[in-house]
Amino acid sequence: MIQLEHLNKTYTSERSEVEALSDISLTINDGEIFGIIGLSGAGKSTLVRCINFLERPTGGKVIFDGRDMASLSHKELLAARRQMSMIFQGFNLLSQRTVLRNVCFPMEIEKGRSRSEITAKAMDLLRTVGLEDKADSYPSQLSGGQQQRVAIARALATDPKVLLCDEATSALDPTTTQSILSLIKRINREMGVTVIVITHEMKVIEQICDRVAVLDHGLIAEQGNVRDVFIHPKTEISRNLILPQGEVTEFIPGERCLRLVFDGETLLEPVISTMTMECKCKVNILFANTKIIDSRTYGQMLIQMPEDELAQERIMAFLEDKNIDFREETADGNTETGSADA
Amino acid sequence: MEILKLAQLMLDGLGETMYMVLVSTSIAYVIGLPLGIVLCITDKEGIRPNRVLNAVLGFIVNMLRSVPFLILLVAIMPFTRKVVGTTIGSTATIVPLIVGSAPFIARMVESSVKEVDSGVIEAVQSMGTPDFKIITKVLIPEAKPSLIMGAAIAITTILGYSALAGFTGGGCLGAIAVNYGYYRYKTDVMLVTVLLLVIIVQIFQEVGMYITRKTDKRIK
Numbered sequence A: 001m002i003q004l005e006h007l008n009k010t011y012t013s014e015r016s017e018v019e020a021l022s023d024i025s026l027t028i029n030d031g032e033i034f035g036i037i038g039l040s041g042a043g044k045s046t047l048v049r050c051i052n053f054l055e056r057p058t059g060g061k062v063i064f065d066g067r068d069m070a071s072l073s074h075k076e077l078l079a080a081r082r083q084m085s086m087i088f089q090g091f092n093l094l095s096q097r098t099v100l101r102n103v104c105f106p107m108e109i110e111k112g113r114s115r116s117e118i119t120a121k122a123m124d125l126l127r128t129v130g131l132e133d134k135a136d137s138y139p140s141q142l143s144g145g146q147q148q149r150v151a152i153a154r155a156l157a158t159d160p161k162v163l164l165c166d167e168a169t170s171a172l173d174p175t176t177t178q179s180i181l182s183l184i185k186r187i188n189r190e191m192g193v194t195v196i197v198i199t200h201e202m203k204v205i206e207q208i209c210d211r212v213a214v215l216d217h218g219l220i221a222e223q224g225n226v227r228d229v230f231i232h233p234k235t236e237i238s239r240n241l242i243l244p245q246g247e248v249t250e251f252i253p254g255e256r257c258l259r260l261v262f263d264g265e266t267l268l269e270p271v272i273s274t275m276t277m278e279c280k281c282k283v284n285i286l287f288a289n290t291k292i293i294d295s296r297t298y299g300q301m302l303i304q305m306p307e308d309e310l311a312q313e314r315i316m317a318f319l320e321d322k323n324i325d326f327r328e329e330t331a332d333g334n335t336e337t338g339s340a341d342a
Numbered sequence B: 001m002e003i004l005k006l007a008q009l010m011l012d013g014l015g016e017t018m019y020m021v022l023v024s025t026s027i028a029y030v031i032g033l034p035l036g037i038v039l040c041i042t043d044k045e046g047i048r049p050n051r052v053l054n055a056v057l058g059f060i061v062n063m064l065r066s067v068p069f070l071i072l073l074v075a076i077m078p079f080t081r082k083v084v085g086t087t088i089g090s091t092a093t094i095v096p097l098i099v100g101s102a103p104f105i106a107r108m109v110e111s112s113v114k115e116v117d118s119g120v121i122e123a124v125q126s127m128g129t130p131d132f133k134i135i136t137k138v139l140i141p142e143a144k145p146s147l148i149m150g151a152a153i154a155i156t157t158i159l160g161y162s163a164l165a166g167f168t169g170g171g172c173l174g175a176i177a178v179n180y181g182y183y184r185y186k187t188d189v190m191l192v193t194v195l196l197l198v199i200i201v202q203i204f205q206e207v208g209m210y211i212t213r214k215t216d217k218r219i220k
């Protein structure tokens, strides 16, 4: 659907040059949810803005639907943008228009569409996002989550092939974030819209993305299936994003710790207590960030294993048996990341 | 002076003032509104950055704005004569009023339109909205409350300018105040005129605020 080839973006001002993106190559497949994660200033927003050519890349190519974006005429470019809608952290609704008329907006720009047809479609979209009763409200009368739903309805009004989400849930509380993510996933599944999710939060990626690219200072640090990157992060930056620094304080040197990763494959069950009973040993939970959605467990947990080596064997066998991904984390590795960050 | 004659004088003055102010404000907006929008969109943060055009227009606007109105009034008299055939009377005053207020209106429009959230502009650009549609369907409607507030300020400013035009012999309230109060020491006539002007300014201001509050969908 979208290929980025050696994309570069350098901002030049009189005194300085900022290389916001360097040599970005990615392929985003039809129908997938692709995540791009990075810390603040990594170049995430710049990257999405280069994808729909709101920002012209200074080097490299963006191929959308088989066509080089740079080769399009101005008219064709505007048409291409309508094929990849965008939603934002700040919702960006038109404040002087009602919810319904906000959703109408992208269709009003198209030539030869009747008012009644536009309104009917906008109502349909509002129904899709569950806000048909707010049609005549103004954005200022809605909560953040509701505003984002309106923005999503508006983004779908052009029947896009791609939905670009730039930190779409970063301004929302955890519960609202959940509902917006489920909505995005539903749109992806039911309408077949390819989704690119930009975020600085690993929990967003682990919940809805199929593949992920980690962006660090304008470079792609690594990319792959979410599961692989999650279980075997190859780079420092990925490790940092997966296990946020400061959250794990009680790392005791010399102890063996395991990081368990739940990616929705595990059904809801008290895994840890079953484990302690079956393996007849105690474990210490150092860090846990798990969530249960549709009775499936997502997230991760860091446990400290008992000293008894046989018990350790039993635990690992148990986890393998239950099909839970795990990876050994050492105190050394963690100290290393800590100091590199400082 | 008898009360009836005074009332007649005031009524005529009021009518003439309204004619001058409303006609010149309207025409000044025909020039100032597009000019303000062009200034805004050609800014380097705007949707159509154009450094040269922005600098040239900005310079002209600043130059006209820095000339005191009274001087402008006299300086453009030859131009006024060309346009309306005379340099005295209300209609002749409309010309300098337009020339003096259009640049001021342009700057006010520019600042109103610049207040439109850049995120919203980015959003509509991401939907492939052509620039002209961004102006007509986004910038102006989103800035509407602020534009109305600006119009109320513009109208009261033009009212102030129109009083100065009394020196060139318009029949407006300002002229009455000058002629009777300043030249003939009729303090009572002057006081009534000034009071009337104060009331008109208040009304314009209040009406402007009221409409702004009514139209703005952000507050509630």
Ligand SMILES: Nc1ncnc2c1ncn2[C@@H]1O[C@H](COP(=O)(O)OP(=O)(O)OP(=O)(O)O)[C@@H](O)[C@H]1O
Pocket (backbone or CB within 6 Å): A011, A018, A019, A020, A038, A039, A040, A041, A042, A043, A044, A045, A046, A047, A200
């Ligand atoms: N218009 C611009 N001119 C100059 N530099 C810019 C411009 N836009 C972005 N940058 C620089 O490019 C880099 C990447 O910025 P970008 O906004 O893409 O980061 P981000 O990953 O989206 O961060 P955040 O999570 O805070 O939104 C930053 O160093 C920023 O200062």
Ligand SMILES: [Mg+2]
Pocket (backbone or CB within 6 Å): A044, A045, A046, A167
């Ligand atoms: Mg950003």
